[in-house]
Amino acid sequence: MAHVCDYEGSNYQRVFWTTERRYEDLAEHRAVRKLLPPTGDLLVEIGAGFGRLADLYDNYRQVILLDYAESMLQQAQKRWGHDPRFRFVQADVYRLPFRTGRLDSLVMVRVMHHLKDVPTALAELSRVLRSDGCAVLEYANKRNLKSIGRFLTHHQTWSPFEEPPYEFVPLNFDFHPRWMQRQLQENGWQIQRQLAVSHFRWSLFKRLFPAEWLAWADDKAQGIGGAWKLTPSLFVQAKPTHSVYEGGTIFRCPACGYETLSAGEGALRCPRCGAVWPIVDGIYHFR
Numbered sequence: 001m002a003h004v005c006d007y008e009g010s011n012y013q014r015v016f017w018t019t020e021r022r023y024e025d026l027a028e029h030r031a032v033r034k035l036l037p038p039t040g041d042l043l044v045e046i047g048a049g050f051g052r053l054a055d056l057y058d059n060y061r062q063v064i065l066l067d068y069a070e071s072m073l074q075q076a077q078k079r080w081g082h083d084p085r086f087r088f089v090q091a092d093v094y095r096l097p098f099r100t101g102r103l104d105s106l107v108m109v110r111v112m113h114h115l116k117d118v119p120t121a122l123a124e125l126s127r128v129l130r131s132d133g134c135a136v137l138e139y140a141n142k143r144n145l146k147s148i149g150r151f152l153t154h155h156q157t158w159s160p161f162e163e164p165p166y167e168f169v170p171l172n173f174d175f176h177p178r179w180m181q182r183q184l185q186e187n188g189w190q191i192q193r194q195l196a197v198s199h200f201r202w203s204l205f206k207r208l209f210p211a212e213w214l215a216w217a218d219d220k221a222q223g224i225g226g227a228w229k230l231t232p233s234l235f236v237q238a239k240p241t242h243s244v245y246e247g248g249t250i251f252r253c254p255a256c257g258y259e260t261l262s263a264g265e266g267a268l269r270c271p272r273c274g275a276v277w278p279i280v281d282g283i284y285h286f287r
């Protein structure tokens with residue numbers, strides 16, 4: 001059975017981010033802007049899709065947009081390929097091709113809800129971030145106001161109050177905030193701040209008010225809402241609890257974990273296991 005929700009060939013960009021989700025897009029931009037250190041050396045966005053959030057990375061010296069799906073990276077390349085600070089990497093979050101403790105900042109938005117094995121992914125994410133680095137991680141909240149209302153009025157059979165993740169369609173999960181907090185703590189993370197995002201994800205609000213107004217109001221509620229955690233989307237700022245910092249090159253072998261790769265003609269090569277990782281049309285392939 002597939003372990004990854006594969007977006008290869010999907011029309012995510014067109015369907016989701018043209019007009020219908022403009023409010024969510026604006027609200028999420030505001031949340032990331034609050035949580036992400038504004039400057040740094042190397043930032044990686046995991047499951048970056050078509051690079052929707054990459055306008056927030058202006059003051060990073062190097063930016064890597066990583067995704068499992070090559071077609072998503074090709075779309076990201078169309079938007080950001082003109083900027084020499086950007087690199088595009090095809091890889092799996094469970095086996096990241098980065099050296100231990102190498103990254104300054106990590107962003108992962110709208111990806112956690114596709115992960116069947118959250119603990120493994122969180123441990124891998126914490127491995128690659130330097131000890132004083134910062135991660136902004138978003139997840140879908142099962143205990144949101146709408147699902148509580150539906151449950152209490154018998155329009156929903158599953159309980160939003162139970163802790164285990166709820167898989168509403170294959171490889172799409174909603175998580176309980178307490179469950180997610182425990183996973184973070186047990187897999188190498190110290191939570192620093194939490195924001196509640198998308199207070200107004202209701203069709204009535206979206207019909208009545210412009211997206212910009214809703215995003216402005218959401219912005220004002222995100223901090224205090226982080227205490228109740230009743231919105232469909234929660235953002236966490238966290239730092240790793242381990243204390244490793246490794247400078248030097250960026251990539252490591254995702255097959256055997258060897259921490260240095262040698263550069264060859266159009267590829268990176270692992271001196272230990274012999275794996276060859278091609279670079280084709282500006283995309284690094286690590287899958």
Ligand SMILES: C[S@@+](CC[C@H](N)C(=O)[O-])C[C@H]1O[C@@H](n2cnc3c(N)ncnc32)[C@H](O)[C@@H]1O
Pocket residue numbers: 004005006007008012046047048049050052053066067068069072091092093094108109110111114
């Ligand atoms: C809903 S889209 C979100 C894209 C972007 N983060 C955004 O908010 O617009 C989910 C993305 O996660 C990627 N993805 C899913 N599972 C992944 C995995 N195991 N490793 C890397 N990327 C993954 C998908 O290919 C897809 O581009």
